Amino acid sequence: MGQTVVINNAVEMGDLLLIDTDRSFTGQDGVTLTRDHHGGAVPGVLAKALFERDSDIDHIHVLQNTVTVRRAGGWDEAGKTAVLSVVENFLLFY
Helix, strand or coil: CCCCCCEEEEEEECCEEEEEECCCCCCCCCEEECCCCCCCCHHHHHHHHHHHHCCCEEEEEEECCEEEEEECCCCCHHHHHHHHHHHHHHHHHC
């Protein structure tokens, strides 16, 4: 079993949620993911879990230890909590 990912900070900016973590999910190149294109590497598996959790998410960008999630219509507390839970627990079972 893995360990939880520590969320250092999560900031809402309109439709975006910027999540700063203590773990790197990519190298120095960022990866942009959509529902139609999320791939199978670590960022793609994380994106798939996020897309499955919330149908309003339409865009994810992962760059090293930062995950940026765009959700149409902005963020409510339940949506934000759900996304943070997916990121926090992602490496427990990866």
